[in-house]
Amino acid sequence: MRKLLVIALVAASLTACRGGETTTDAGGIKTDVGVTKEPCPQAIDQAKGCIYLGIISDLTEGPFKALAVPITEAQKAFWKRVNEAGGIGGYEIDVTKFVKDNKYNPQTHKEVWDQIKGQVLALAQTLGSPTTAAIMSDLKSGNVVAVPASWTSQWAFDDVIIESGANYCIESMNSLDYAVEKYKSKSVLAVHYAGDYGDDAAAGVKFAAEKLGLTFSHLKTDAGADKQAGAIAEIVGKKPDLVILTTGPTETATIVGQAAARGYTGRFIGTSPTWNPALLQSAAAPALLALYEQSAPWNSWTTNTPGHEALRKALTGVTALSEGYTAGWVWSYPLKAALQKATANKDLTRAGLLAAVKSLDSVDYEGMLPTGAGNFKAGATGQVKVTAIYKPDKAGVTGVSLVKDLFVGPTAQAYTLDSACFNKL
Amino acid sequence: MDELLESVVRGLGRGSVYALLALGFVIIFKATRVISFAQPAFMLAGAVMVTYLVGPLGFWGALAAATVLTGLLALGVERTAVRPMVGRPAFVVAIITLGVDIAVRVIVNAYIGNDVRQVGDPWGLSRVELAGLIIEKRDVARIVTAAVLVAALFAYFRFTRMGLAMRAASYDQEAAMAQGVSVGGVFAVSWAMAGGLAAVAGTFVAVGENVDGLMWTIALVALPVIILGGLDSPAGAVLGGVIVGVLQELVAGYQSHFPWLGGNISVITPYVVMLIVLLVKPYGLFGTREVERV
Numbered sequence: 176m177r178k179l180l181v182i183a184l185v186a187a188s189l190t191a192c193r194g195g196e197t198t199t200d201a202g203g204i205k206t207d208v209g210v211t212k213e214p215c216p217q218a219i220d221q222a223k224g225c226i227y228l229g230i231i232s233d234l235t236e237g238p239f240k241a242l243a244v245p246i247t248e249a250q251k252a253f254w255k256r257v258n259e260a261g262g263i264g265g266y267e268i269d270v271t272k273f274v275k276d277n278k279y280n281p282q283t284h285k286e287v288w289d290q291i292k293g294q295v296l297a298l299a300q301t302l303g304s305p306t307t308a309a310i311m312s313d314l315k316s317g318n319v320v321a322v323p324a325s326w327t328s329q330w331a332f333d334d335v336i337i338e339s340g341a342n343y344c345i346e347s348m349n350s351l352d353y354a355v356e357k358y359k360s361k362s363v364l365a366v367h368y369a370g371d372y373g374d375d376a377a378a379g380v381k382f383a384a385e386k387l388g389l390t391f392s393h394l395k396t397d398a399g400a401d402k403q404a405g406a407i408a409e410i411v412g413k414k415p416d417l418v419i420l421t422t423g424p425t426e427t428a429t430i431v432g433q434a435a436a437r438g439y440t441g442r443f444i445g446t447s448p449t450w451n452p453a454l455l456q457s458a459a460a461p462a463l464l465a466l467y468e469q470s471a472p473w474n475s476w477t478t479n480t481p482g483h484e485a486l487r488k489a490l491t492g493v494t495a496l497s498e499g500y501t502a503g504w505v506w507s508y509p510l511k512a513a514l515q516k517a518t519a520n521k522d523l524t525r526a527g528l529l530a531a532v533k534s535l536d537s538v539d540y541e542g543m544l545p546t547g548a549g550n551f552k553a554g555a556t557g558q559v560k561v562t563a564i565y566k567p568d569k570a571g572v573t574g575v576s577l578v579k580d581l582f583v584g585p586t587a588q589a590y591t592l593d594s595a596c597f598n599k600l
Numbered sequence: 601m602d603e604l605l606e607s608v609v610r611g612l613g614r615g616s617v618y619a620l621l622a623l624g625f626v627i628i629f630k631a632t633r634v635i636s637f638a639q640p641a642f643m644l645a646g647a648v649m650v651t652y653l654v655g656p657l658g659f660w661g662a663l664a665a666a667t668v669l670t671g672l673l674a675l676g677v678e679r680t681a682v683r684p685m686v687g688r689p690a691f692v693v694a695i696i697t698l699g700v701d702i703a704v705r706v707i708v709n710a711y712i713g714n715d716v717r718q719v720g721d722p723w724g725l726s727r728v729e730l731a732g733l734i735i736e737k738r739d740v741a742r743i744v745t746a747a748v749l750v751a752a753l754f755a756y757f758r759f760t761r762m763g764l765a766m767r768a769a770s771y772d773q774e775a776a777m778a779q780g781v782s783v784g785g786v787f788a789v790s791w792a793m794a795g796g797l798a799a800v801a802g803t804f805v806a807v808g809e810n811v812d813g814l815m816w817t818i819a820l821v822a823l824p825v826i827i828l829g830g831l832d833s834p835a836g837a838v839l840g841g842v843i844v845g846v847l848q849e850l851v852a853g854y855q856s857h858f859p860w861l862g863g864n865i866s867v868i869t870p871y872v873v874m875l876i877v878l879l880v881k882p883y884g885l886f887g888t889r890e891v892e893r894v
Contacts, residue, residue, distance in 0.1 A: 235706075235709055235813070236705075236706075236709050236813040237813075238812075238814060240714055240813070241714045241715050244714045393863075394863035395862070395863045395864060396863065396864050397864055399817050399818070400809045400810065400815065401805065401815075401818040404848060404849060404866050405851075405852045405855055405863055405864040405865065405866050405867070406863075406864070407852070408853045408856070409855070409863065412856055413856070424716065425716055425814065428716070428810055429809060429810075432725050432808070433725065433808075436725040436726075436727060436736060437734075451715060452715075453715035453717075453810075454716065457716065457809075457810050458718070458721075458724035458725045458808045458809070459725065495714070495715070
């Protein structure tokens, strides 16, 4: 009897690991995990089935929650808009039932993924580079397509990841091209978190510094305002013309504010996750206004494109605006395109969705990214390379205003992405 | 030379905050023989309260109110979660304080919200020239505040009846009870005091900075500080805090001379100190050596 019980348990767990059975719906579309004939919990049309997408984000106490919460809200609004427009292939999309908090901790990320992996077709958001790396083997072995909320260059080499915008490596190259042209910078220091996020940007800085003839150095720092003494001392001591930051917003305020207070007068450019409009209320605000600029993979909330207009319309009533909303919205377009392609192919299984991703040669971002962006068919060579430069601005709706519109610098233009940049730091 | 002295002043500012945090740990330990891991949460709670109260009350009013409220919060925790565990092993009570820390921080995080918050202090990052040195006003504020509080605390322990009772209870609880000391009252005052100190420390951590959910981690530095100073020594907590703070700033300032040590070595400096102290002088600079008769 005990043996029978063990066998039954093993069989049950194997079934759970394998995921759902493949079935074919009334419309002839094959489905397996995370797709039901029953309507979504908040269905607009009760006659439609439901595609469940998971979200794993930094929602409560991690360093990126100020971005992650708006990203998540924007994604909910994005898919609501899709549902209101009739859904995809006879299905509506739910991104509200399987929302999990990773606290920006890879171990937690893995734990919450294990909780939902048998119930979702794909991930509408997996926030963070090191966190996503913790579930990458699972995503690959299960053919689970995932939308990253990060920009590491590694994603260009992972078929299951459908990224948008220039990665940190390319973005940093563009930042250096910009700084050399505008500020005639001759030395650069990259201050960055360890891991796929910070190392990726620092590697881009290193490559561009070599090409442009700048003196390069870099310093790894940790999350937390109290852990920046080393970075500040390095900046004040070395006095580089330019500092590229790849940290969180709290560290940005501490580093920029205190380095300026101790006499540093050079320039800072931070990647997009380094900024939070709330920093304009901090003691570091004067230093940020004077010395800091932000690089961004797409244009901000106020831009006039059909996509931006749809975003603003979908999120009418949001008062504390941030570029997290813009990011969450932009990131969702490739998954929408892939779902449409998969349903057109009559294969909405995980493998079918991945095949659809691999066949996409462009994504309609409604003008939020240049035409041709989203070429997943081309792999790493299809990467978009544009960057915009913003500066803090108290009058700006999201606390920033445009300095330089989307551009590709000569360094990034000439760079061939042949492997993840962070391996070359 | 100026650079060195300016680093020392920054270290004194940092160390002053560590001293206040460490004093909270020591006061509870002396009274109850338990290390309270709830101090980080009280520190964060106090700072967050100031961010809310600074509007109507101003910085100093908000600080005073937050100190009292956090003291009451700590007292409430002692009464509800710790007092019922009297007589249980210290390890069990310490684990309970860990749970309290997590629970309180989860609630406080909800009040921080998505954005960083500010305590609205009057100094920000402004600087002042003092004896030829350029120093940040907030460091002066930290040092002066800590000095005043430490002096007041030591006077309290020395000259008040409750202070005397706390000292008596820390030596021998049963003997103190036999002399009419309310040991329960000592426990309560100790927790309230530690909560208040944590609130002040948290607020002064955040002057010129932002309050976010990660701020609590700075309270962990108090552990190496109390190991250095001695678990049951208030004077050791103060001196240990100052030593660790100055050491951290000096290491940060001169780390570029030792690139082989990595870029952010000052972060681990307190823990290296703790390791060395544990190996060389396990009871710290002023800790009471335990005598066990066998």
